[in-house]
Amino acid sequence: MHYLLRLHVLTLLVCLTTPLIASTMRQAPNWAPGLAREAARAHDSQSVLAELKSALYSDEPQALMAELLELEKRDNLPWPAREATLLRFMQELRFLPAGMVSVEAMAYLAAWRPRTLVPNIHQPSIGEPLYKVREAAAGIQNGWRHDAAVNAGVVLLREQPLDFLGTWSSEPDPATRNGLLAALSEGSSSGIVLVHEQAMAELPGNPGVTEVAARTALVTGDIAALELVVRLGEGASLVPALRRAAATLSPAEATSIIARLVDTAPAAKTALAIGAWTPLLSGDSDAETLLQGLLVDEQLGSVAALALNRLHSPQVLTTPSVLESGAVSNPRIVTWSGDSIADPDDDLLSLGYPVPIPVDTPLPFDGFRSYAGLLMRHQNLAETTAWIHPAEIGSTHSGRTVWAYRIGDEDKVTAYGLPEPASLISGGIHSREWQGPEVATGIMELMVEQAGDHYFYDYLLENMNMIVVPVLNVDGFLQTQRFPSTNWYETDPFDLEDDPQPSPRDGRMRRKNMLGVDENLATIDDHLLGVDLNRNFPPLWATGDSSSPDEESLIYHGVGALSEPEAQALVEAAELGPSSHLRMYTDLHSFAQVHFWARTFNDRLTDITRNVMTTFSNHHASFPEGRYYGFGSGQEPGVGAGFAYEYFPYELGTVSWLTEIEPRNSCCWDPPTAGAEYGGVVENGHDGFILPDSQIRRVREELSQSFAATYYQMAGPPSITAVHFVDAATGSTVFEAGWHVASETERELHVFETQALQFDREYRLWVSYDKPMRWRSGGQIAPFPGQAGSTLDIEAGLFVNDSSLNILLGDVAWLDTPGDAPSGYQRYRDDAIAADFLIPLDAANGDLVSDTATINLRWSAFDMTGQESDADPSTVARWVGGNWAGYEDSDGADGDIGGMDRTINVQLTREDLGDPFVLEAGMSSAWYDPTHNGEGFMLEILADKLAVMYWFTYDDMGKQDWYIAIGETRGNRIVFPELSTCRVAYSVRNSTRTRSPGKWSVQQPLFGRTATTVP
């Protein structure tokens, strides 16, 4: 044993990292939105607009900048009027060539300090700009860079085509990359052929060139190459490529490509091809046969089932003909376009990146799934894994089922016999916020993928009941997907007259449910109707400014609290917990990259909520993109608007918040935000709802992990489950204590002591917890992502009364190999720690122990998220009324912080007791139950630390049942890793047995492990 430290109270400090701190500048609002709009409307700013325009077109290069500075001084015009005018003026800039506007003026606009700050609807203390001048400026510059790149790309294709791929690959700016790609549709065809050959040659070793390879394959009509691109490529360009290819493929060609992909490509790629080409396959009997054959395929079965379903009952996602027949021009229906500049007279709105169109496929990919694809995925996970349990929680106005899924094992009891805590998350309460359903589905996918890790995720699956409602507002979600690029424009009665950034409504931009709305977008009378489900909840329904009684308002609250069936369904979902076990709720929205929340009158709940959101945000910020989800001080207690995230803390006492998924959309963070973050042109600030396909995989996968972090935290504070002291020389366990669950609120300590500890003798201390306690990075213990190094600290010591003994400490290690005490973890990797130590009989220790003394083990550690252990495991730490109960601190006081466990007492003696009892070869013994003839067991200790056990018992039917186990002796213990039945032939015949007959056909482990201690 190598002694590392000589300490009174040993404190293990491992690697300090700086905790992440939210650094978000916030400004208070200075305008009510209605008053701001009125102020803008009331003042005639036409002359200002005219002056800006004349400065723009003047020959004097400094004129525009001078005019902009002048605008700042026009105190006769209120700020809303000035900023609205500025935005109107800027709408004209995007149609000009880049060189026409001075660099200085654009830089000035891109750094604009917003002056009209209106209260955020969730957190009125936070001001956000009513007029997004910065975003518009960033978008205009993106558009210019895009167009410049198109021109540069065309030149490159003509003059140096072999430089094209390298230029594109090394370009970091998304707008420029998109522009270069667009050049491939316009440039010299001989150049494109060369780029194509180069990209295809690189593709096998570099999937990063997928976009160029796909684009050139289509431009050159190289279908064989396209097939290769689908097989080897990656990213968001596959789906658009497949869709464009569909225009030139015959059904027979598509079917044969799919057939080849089945044999050669990863399932997810084949799934994409099937999803994207399903409409093309209609009526093709070979396709039908192929898909029928795939139904039994483990990975593609659900893909084929969905495609067959579609072929037999086709559903058209986009219905442009319906729109045309509507023949509405102004107010009008507009279409989002991926171009950087689209002509507004053609009823187009430019986005600057490809408009995501959902794909009918269940498997996750770089893009958005249709509702049918998501639903198939959820149901398939429920059918094919043990971890997803579906439940119908209600139905929509149109009679569609609203589904919830419980993630976890079958029962609602933890691995330790306690009631499982529950969490709830919902997506798609607002139809157009497509990020939410993907992230909710991502949580299900993450848990299923990680199951079997004997670690973090198995802990969650076996000890939490995680409820997911992937799509709450099913009708509305379907309406947005039916018209994935189309919506009404300039029809919102709450918009400013001649609003520079009008609110798009219905179609892709539907937010509310479909109460009173038909599915035909062209009908004008109903397109503003529907209830904002996130204004329909008690207890603060119809209060506050951000909820409206006007049925045409975007935030119409409905006729009464919980009037809407979808809102009722969410309340019902909590019962899957059941609601009495629910500890947390999160509502998934987009966009803003923040959390919104409401304080209740329970300050403890407020603190815990803040703490859990911090865990989430720091965890998420630790990903390479470093995106931090800020959150403010929360709504004042008693103040609200009928949000879902108010219902849960007020009615059920849960931690609760709303997560607005990226992009950002906030006052004073560095631009660009909204669509400009991804190279978008921000012609309309609502483009942030349209997250590009290229981002959703990252968003889905990384947010899921951050939510898992919060589930781990709310699963409960750590609690010691067992403590062993093992004699190092003999391997004998001299002391063992274990906390056994006695009821839902209590544990009992079972102690088994064979010999007192002796001075100057080496021991191993083993302590286990009821959750995995340490995160590892590359196999090494590391702070959990986003957590401070101090969460790795352990404070421990051995005490006589209140005086600590000197101890010599050897190796200390968290245990990530199985095997239980004294060197393995108990149930989950890193749920146990072992420390080698010796108590020297020095003068100080000798003063404390004159003969034999009771010594007290004091031990404190934090879990991965920094929750300190429950100081008193005898009362189960649990969630009651919005805070923890039975969670004691070091002084034994019930609270929310935990403390040092002092519940374990051991004897220490100065007497020389010699070696403890050990098992030795040749020992054997037999036990029998005198009340039960033929029941008992025999032990034989063999050489080489082997032991054998025979167990004679009866099965459930009263038939004799014999087992045998080979074990390993450890000092005075025998550990049997497996128990096998001895009665092969007999058991197989008896199919009436209540235990699974299949398990009896061969000698096979029945119980995980059994251990026996022999005194």
Ligand SMILES: [Zn+2]
């Ligand atoms: Zn929302």
